[in-house]
Amino acid sequence: MTGQPLPPPDAPVAGQGDAKGTSPGPTTLRPVRPRWRETLGLLARNPTAATATLVLIGIILMSVFDETLAPQGPNEIDVADRLQSPSWSHPFGTDDLGRDILSRVILGAGVSLRVGFLAVGIALVIGTLIGLLAGFYGRWVDDVLMRIMDMFFAFPAVLLAIAILAVRGPGSGNTALAIGIVYIPIFARVTRASVLGVREEVYVRASRSVGASDLRLLTRHVLPNAAPPIIVQTSISLAFAVLAEAALSFLGLGTQPPSPSWGLMLAEGRGFIDLAWWLAFFPGMAIFLTVLCFNLLGDGLRDVLDPKQRTLMAGGGR
Amino acid sequence: MVVLAGVSVIVFALVHLVPGDPVRLALGTRFSQETYDALRERSGLDQPLVQQFFSWLGGALTGDLGVSFRSGDTVTSLIAERLPATLTLAFASILVALAIAIPLGTISALRPRSLVDRFATVISQFGISVPDFWVAIVLILVFAGTLGWLPSGGYVPLSEDPLGWLQRLIMPAVVTGTVSGSVITRFVRSSVLEALGADHVRTAQAKGLPARQVFTWHVLRNALLPLVTVTGVQLAYLLSGVVVVEIVFSWPGLGQLALQSVQSRDYPVLQGAILLFAVVFLVINLIVDLLYTAIDPRIRR
Numbered sequence: 016m017t018g019q020p021l022p023p024p025d026a027p028v029a030g031q032g033d034a035k036g037t038s039p040g041p042t043t044l045r046p047v048r049p050r051w052r053e054t055l056g057l058l059a060r061n062p063t064a065a066t067a068t069l070v071l072i073g074i075i076l077m078s079v080f081d082e083t084l085a086p087q088g089p090n091e092i093d094v095a096d097r098l099q100s101p102s103w104s105h106p107f108g109t110d111d112l113g114r115d116i117l118s119r120v121i122l123g124a125g126v127s128l129r130v131g132f133l134a135v136g137i138a139l140v141i142g143t144l145i146g147l148l149a150g151f152y153g154r155w156v157d158d159v160l161m162r163i164m165d166m167f168f169a170f171p172a173v174l175l176a177i178a179i180l181a182v183r184g185p186g187s188g189n190t191a192l193a194i195g196i197v198y199i200p201i202f203a204r205v206t207r208a209s210v211l212g213v214r215e216e217v218y219v220r221a222s223r224s225v226g227a228s229d230l231r232l233l234t235r236h237v238l239p240n241a242a243p244p245i246i247v248q249t250s251i252s253l254a255f256a257v258l259a260e261a262a263l264s265f266l267g268l269g270t271q272p273p274s275p276s277w278g279l280m281l282a283e284g285r286g287f288i289d290l291a292w293w294l295a296f297f298p299g300m301a302i303f304l305t306v307l308c309f310n311l312l313g314d315g316l317r318d319v320l321d322p323k324q325r326t327l328m329a330g331g332g333r
Numbered sequence: 334m335v336v337l338a339g340v341s342v343i344v345f346a347l348v349h350l351v352p353g354d355p356v357r358l359a360l361g362t363r364f365s366q367e368t369y370d371a372l373r374e375r376s377g378l379d380q381p382l383v384q385q386f387f388s389w390l391g392g393a394l395t396g397d398l399g400v401s402f403r404s405g406d407t408v409t410s411l412i413a414e415r416l417p418a419t420l421t422l423a424f425a426s427i428l429v430a431l432a433i434a435i436p437l438g439t440i441s442a443l444r445p446r447s448l449v450d451r452f453a454t455v456i457s458q459f460g461i462s463v464p465d466f467w468v469a470i471v472l473i474l475v476f477a478g479t480l481g482w483l484p485s486g487g488y489v490p491l492s493e494d495p496l497g498w499l500q501r502l503i504m505p506a507v508v509t510g511t512v513s514g515s516v517i518t519r520f521v522r523s524s525v526l527e528a529l530g531a532d533h534v535r536t537a538q539a540k541g542l543p544a545r546q547v548f549t550w551h552v553l554r555n556a557l558l559p560l561v562t563v564t565g566v567q568l569a570y571l572l573s574g575v576v577v578v579e580i581v582f583s584w585p586g587l588g589q590l591a592l593q594s595v596q597s598r599d600y601p602v603l604q605g606a607i608l609l610f611a612v613v614f615l616v617i618n619l620i621v622d623l624l625y626t627a628i629d630p631r632i633r634r
Contacts, residue, residue: 166340262466285470292474299467310458
């Protein structure tokens with residue numbers, strides 16, 4: 016029995032099993048800044064990832080300017096106009112209360128993205144810190160921290176989130192917290208694996224030998240060089256966080272009405288599915304498109320940042 | 334074992350972190366003092382916390398997970414009632430997933446950048462990104478609503494009505510199987526690619542072995558290893574993580590039970606269900622590890 020960490024059920028772990036795949040050559044002492052530009056350049060040359068990025072920027076802009084973009088308020092009720100099929104005045108139709116679906120989809124973007132970013136933010140900060148400490152210090156620090164992570168990992172993601180929401184009560188804030196907690200172990204594992212590959216690099220040892228403090232080593236050398244898989248994981252986790260928020264809201268445990276959350280709109284539209292398909296269709300498309308773009312961006316970033324995977328994806332590695 | 338102990342502490346702590354009194358919450362607003370005291374005493378909540386934990390843990394080890402606040406049934410019997418439906422769906426889904434993933438992943442690895450490969454990449458990307466409950470709703474609309482070929486949900490045991498069983502199983506199994514299949518397809522593709530690039534494959538080709546023989550004995554055997562892991566993980570996920578799909582299809586499985594217990598604040602049932610899922614996850618991981626040693630002689634050292 017090896018007790019090896021397994022990838023989570025629904026989240027492909029970035030950089031799995033290739034802890035040393037991302038380390039730059041020993042000659043690059045300060046590789047961070049120039050590589051950023053190179054990364055963006057490479058990403059721009061990948062049409063899929065570039066398109067995904069543009070769409071995501073569009074969705075983010077849409078959620079920033081939602082008030083101006085939405086033709087109607089999210090909760091403007093017009094009973095005379097209820098359950099209208101898509102038309103010029105209501106491109107996505109109206110729901111059972113006569114609310115404009117397009118407006119609600121636009122305003123729902125903010126809800127989904129806020130919860131997604133907050134959740135991944137929580138997981139990223141805490142998970143990376145834990146992984147960094149476990150990977151860098153090793154020994155008992157590693158044992159204790161990673162065993163705790165294993166315990167959280169043993170719970171199915173959605174169910175752990177449901178249980179946390181059962182304890183803390185429903186709502187968007189708690190949803191972000193629940194999803195965040197669920198994803199902490201993933202970031203801890205990805206970071207740890209990446210740090211293990213970097214820890215013994217020549218530049219780290221050189222820096223240590225001239226008397227650099229642990230803090231300086233960690234922030235100047237280890238973290239920047241261990242970052243690529245973490246960045247990839249961030250993008251992929253955003254996809255799953257948006258999906259999880261939708262699922263939890265669909266179940267009635269996440270964002271609460273009358274907020275225009277996509278998952279909630281799907282749940283409301285489900286009852287009218289054979290009467291008015293557009294109620295569930297458009298919010299579903301919005302979730303799908305957002306999640307797809309975060310996933311595609313994650314894949315693009317992996318191709319660019321992770322040379323080993325890149326050759327593999329490019330077809331054969333032979 | 335350490336992980337298992339920690340898991341049980343977390344599960345136990347979850348319920349006791351609930352702000353307020355779980356019994357009071359479960360009973361709602363109208364109840365008599367006698368009902369309250371009786372339920373409190375029956376669930377052992379009047380005892381000190383540490384003692385509660387150990388009596389719960391002791392019970393859990395012997396298969397006694399306490400009594401439901403709602404129905405008064407034992408949690409074990411409630412879970413046992415739901416188990417067949419969940420197992421059926423999980424195994425049907427994993428079959429669908431493997432039926433999609435193995436051919437699609439293998440072909441796209443053998444012909445990188447071909448039409449099939451591109452198709453597989455797009456499809457698996459879609460399958461990973463699409464909300465499964467949304468697909469479920471759309472399928473119900475099409476196959477149960479418009480076409481009227483299949484019932485929109487529910488479950489009947491195989492022994493009572495084999496045709497009805499199959500009809501009700503198809504849609505949920507396809508939905509969850511496609512999502513899992515998308516994940517597995519990517520693993521199959523990359524592990525076959527990796528195996529194809531290995532030195533021993535080149536050696537075998539150089540020896541002049543027929544392509545088919547090289548493929549089955551040198552490529553496939555090595556590509557199988559990651560497949561075992563990812564299939565195990567997906568199975569664990571299917572046994573517990575398909576709450577939303579179960580809800581949409583009114584599938585009376587464990588996910589539905591867990592959600593209902595959250596909605597009715599039936600904490601002993603929630604505790605029992607979550608503990609069971611965590612144990613299932615750990616057991617499947619253990620089995621995967623054992624399988625590994627069985628199929629990969631390199632680990633047996």
